[in-house]
Amino acid sequence: PASGVAQAFSLEVAGGTTTFTNDAFSTDLYTGNGSSQTITNGLDLSTDGGLVWERPRISSDHWLWDSARGPQYSLATNTTSPQSDMGANGTLLTSTGFTSRMGWGSGTPIVSWSFRKASKFFDVVTYTGTGGPARTVNHSLGSVPGMIIVKQASATGEPWLVQHRYNTTKKLRLNTTSAESDGDDGFGNTAPTSSVFTVKYNGANKSGETYVAYLFAHDTASDSRIKCGTFTTVGAVASINLGWEPQFVIFKKTNGVEPWFMLDSQRGLSKVLRPNTSDAEITTNVWEPTSTGFDVLNLSTTAPYIYMA
Numbered sequence: 001p002a003s004g005v006a007q008a009f010s011l012e013v014a015g016g017t018t019t020f021t022n023d024a025f026s027t028d029l030y031t032g033n034g035s036s037q038t039i040t041n042g043l044d045l046s047t048d049g050g051l052v053w054e055r056p057r058i059s060s061d062h063w064l065w066d067s068a069r070g071p072q073y074s075l076a077t078n079t080t081s082p083q084s085d086m087g088a089n090g091t092l093l094t095s096t097g098f099t100s101r102m103g104w105g106s107g108t109p110i111v112s113w114s115f116r117k118a119s120k121f122f123d124v125v126t127y128t129g130t131g132g133p134a135r136t137v138n139h140s141l142g143s144v145p146g147m148i149i150v151k152q153a154s155a156t157g158e159p160w161l162v163q164h165r166y167n168t169t170k171k172l173r174l175n176t177t178s179a180e181s182d183g184d185d186g187f188g189n190t191a192p193t194s195s196v197f198t199v200k201y202n203g204a205n206k207s208g209e210t211y212v213a214y215l216f217a218h219d220t221a222s223d224s225r226i227k228c229g230t231f232t233t234v235g236a237v238a239s240i241n242l243g244w245e246p247q248f249v250i251f252k253k254t255n256g257v258e259p260w261f262m263l264d265s266q267r268g269l270s271k272v273l274r275p276n277t278s279d280a281e282i283t284t285n286v287w288e289p290t291s292t293g294f295d296v297l298n299l300s301t302t303a304p305y306i307y308m309a
Contacts, residue, residue, distance in 0.1 A: 018266055024118040024225060026097070027247055027266040029111055032104025039100065041114060045093035049117040051124055051214060052091055052098045055273055057109040057281040063102070065091040067117070068126045069212055075151055077160055077174050077275040083153040111267055113248060121226055123215040131207030134188035136196035139215050145192045146218025146228025147308045149174060150199065154210040161186045161204055164306045165218055166230045168192070172252060174275050180254045216308050228308045233299045242293040242309055249287060249294060250275070251307035263287050
């Protein structure tokens with residue numbers, strides 16, 4: 001491994017769990033058994049903090065658990081609902097991964113993506129809205145974020161807002177297929193810095209409401225683990241050069257109606273989940289990882305697409 005970055009590896013463990021882990025990210029595949037399940041992926045999510053994004057591969061909500069809000073609280077990217085208090089059924093973040101206490105039905109296939117808080121990789125913060133004008137929120141990412149996802153956790157109705165480095169004067173909604181729109185009501189049309197990001201108005205700063213923000217880095221160093229960028233395509237192959245083979249990619253067309261795509265190497269090249277819907281996993285040939293990045297296949301429109309890999 002270069003410059004102290006932990007070697008990536010694939011691992012088969014007892015109980016049918018398949019894991020890909022590096023020092024800050026893990027994709028885990030497991031099968032429900034009707035009870036609590038401990039997933040050991042080597043990430044210290046209790047001390048360092050982080051995010052676990054669980055998703056049954058059948059029709060289901062998405063389930064997001066993070067260290068900033070506490071183990072009993074879940075959010076679903078496919079709804080505008082507030083966080084759910086799951087009590088003793090919430091997912092526990094541990095020093096070696098996490099314990100899923102949802103009691104997924106026997107035989108239910110599950111995928112999870114874990115992001116450990118780490119400099120120039122990922123951060124999660126919560127804050128309380130002040131209303132009205134733009135204000136800044138501190139973060140500890142250690143670099144300028146490449147993509148920020150914000151959700152109001154305390155009340156219903158507000159969408160999941162996404163700011164991407166491609167165009168910080170626009171915003172996307174993680175829970176819809178809609179095109180990008182003006183970013184003023186949300187991020188104040190203001191680019192984040194290495195220490196703060198901007199929120200404004202009801203979209204991300206409604207007075208007295210609580211919010212959670214997930215911040216993903218864009219790291220151009222030779223030993224980077226995460227990048228956020230753009231590509232265009234029209235029915236042909238778009239080749240994206242990251243400098244390494246990705247294990248997880250999410251992307252979305254910016255200027256038109258089209259679903260989000262969530263892909264990972266563990267589920268297989270043709271398996272797609274969408275954060276904007278509770279639909280079951282679909283099979284479609286849209287991407288192929290390479291030793292230096294990934295290829296996007298068979299998209300029929302010419303448009304800027306944003307991605308996080």
